[in-house]
Amino acid sequence: MTNGWPRNGDYPDDPVIPRQKVIAYRITDSKSRSAKIKVMLACGQHAFEFTGNWVLEGMVDFLVSDDPRAIALRQNAEFFVYPDLNPDGRYQAIHGLAFQAAQDPNVGTNLRMRGNPEIYAAGERDHNRLWETNGKFSTIDLFKATWLKDTGGEAEYFWDIHGPQQTGNWRTPRAEARTNRYAEALMQREPEVIRCGPESGFKVKVAAGPPGKLMLYAMSGQGLRVRYPYIYEPGGWTMERLFDSGRNLMLALYDAIGDRKSGAANASLLA
Template sequence: MSARYRHYLAAIAVVGFAGTALGQVSYPLSQTRNLVVSAAASPYVAPTASALAYTPATPSAYADYIIGMTPGTAGGGYTWFGTNVPSLEMLAFRVTDFTVNTPKTKVIITGGQHADEQHSLYVLQGFVNFLLSADAAAASIRTKADIFVYPQINPEGNWAPNAGKSSGIGFQPEHPTEDMNRFWNVADVPSGTYSRPWSNTIIARDAMRLDTQSTGVGFVFDLHTPGPTQTGKPFIFASATDAASPFGAAITAENRFSFDVDPGETGMLRTWSKTAAAQGGLGAQYAFTPEIHRQSGDAPATYESYGQSLAMALYSALSVNQPEAPATGTEYRIDFHNRLLPGSGWNVITAAMSNSSPTLLDATGVSRGASIALPTLLASTADGWNQAANPLPTWAVLNAADDYLFTQSDTTMLLSGLGANRYYDLELIMARDLNRTTTVTVGENTVAWNEQLHGYQNGDTVLFANVFTGANGQILLSFDIAGTSGAFNALRLVDVTPVSAVPEPASLAVLGLGVVALLPRRRLG
């Protein structure tokens, strides 16, 4: 038995098993439950996938947000100094703007891992309260991030007394002599069973992996304190790379935190979260361990303000090179270009860009995360458009229609990053030429044209109306080429999603993954 643990047991013997540490700020489990119930009333909060996958045995106001139960004495056979340990719930919830269906950065926030660091839970509360507020920065975060909150990942440690516990031991009745924050690696603590001694770790870790699918995790915040009585300026443990990140620059500029550059020990939540998904981690890009010291006066509002500071730095980091969300009326124009530039507001595609996936800007020059995956394209030597015989639609310009690229085999183009479950009108301009017929399929609709009636100076436009992007936010164009080749002049894409048509979260599963489109309307020049 270590000297640190002997000191720990001696201190507990003084105060018994029915309180929190002497001089420690208290944040009991009941307060965590109240936080979850309060957050659940927000339109920006929903249960996580892990909570939806778990069926609680007992109804409660927070039952929909339970991701698992600790074993307690009944399930694990352990007691706390002869006292039975109850089975306690572990909770989680998701924060985002569910009306914005565009790829978002995933963020994880955890608290309560070390039982005697309860004032860090007020920091988490301040973080959450700001995320749910009407502040413009909070609203921006919700449109760009999908946030998963695990507010108390050591509920048995919170329940049991922890007076005198030395900082650094993640105490829990299952394993009171070890630090919970050294046993997150799958290699050390395998998943798939909730057996002793690390039930808390397994429940929380498996929930995070399920909720995020271990993809797209941008930020992990594991909130701590240096100890229940230490004072001073808060700091953040992070690797050198993470400390130099946009979040690191933003939080440093606020001058409320400093950085302690530390790669972290094996088995820490912070280091595990950055482990690749194939090794059981989350593949997180950045991970931080904020350590908030005891502050003068112990006012909860003071600790909550540090949570707000973390949230504001997250807002700044998310605002760096982040695409705007899709919006009704957004328009993309593409010129398959060989000779004549179409002017501003156009994305110019050349033969040199074959087999790449260039980013698309909307007609106002804003990036919204859209891109197009191109096939092999060849530059044409012929050009010309008979404007008198085939007037162009109002959105097009002669220079866009006047030249084209072509392909000599069946091919596809994939439009991505358009936002999940949105509707677009898609219009193509394709030149006609002798002995060439092109059939294009968008979604479930197929249209054939270029019926060998005229030379390349004449052409068709075709409109596919209300093409549905599906859950993956994509539209696939398939071209079946009959003859020697098929030509592409220009393409226009307009977001026509009615505001009221954006599905609620509960209805997304009903829509499935398929692409649905209304009947196309063909329009000849």
């Protein structure tokens, strides 16, 4: 549970935030004794980016399905799922659309920057710039501690899913992750989603920095040693398309790591 937040005397029209559940779960085939790769899936940092959760829903619905490729993935991987990294912010986004304390004259009504009183009280605006902090933000501390316990401090893949952008895009701060087998599979499964970086010229400057981003923390070795960190910003699609998009991200993972029993796997990725 989060701590929740009382009424802010300076902004009496803003809602009280009750304590919120912090949800995490694991999807795998517990009977399979194969050595499994670890895949982390997270969403909700920017409280108003609701559509990212439809992508995550598409991922999860596929992973728990009877599709033989999902069965193979469950046998060969374990998925650690964190549907909402900013529960207090999401509550505000749903219940306090006029959240006055978060109005920043410098960013106008940019909703992406709104939705977590703890962050604003500290003079910060963006949840995805805080991952190098310790002892300052309650849910940042909570998730960092949780991930260490859940994963043992390392994972092969980590998706940080965000909300609609024009154009739909994905990126990674690690060069190898742009060109590995999974990246190739992603571009085949989602050809209209742009890979940020040098060739496309799209979002070249944000491919890595600035500091404090989750994907930089995830691969930093300070706690998590994620081999292939990815961020996803789906396009402004329909709900069905967003579900399909999540499914495609997981089908691409199947393409990349395959089914070891069938001999289709990329052995180097599973070593």
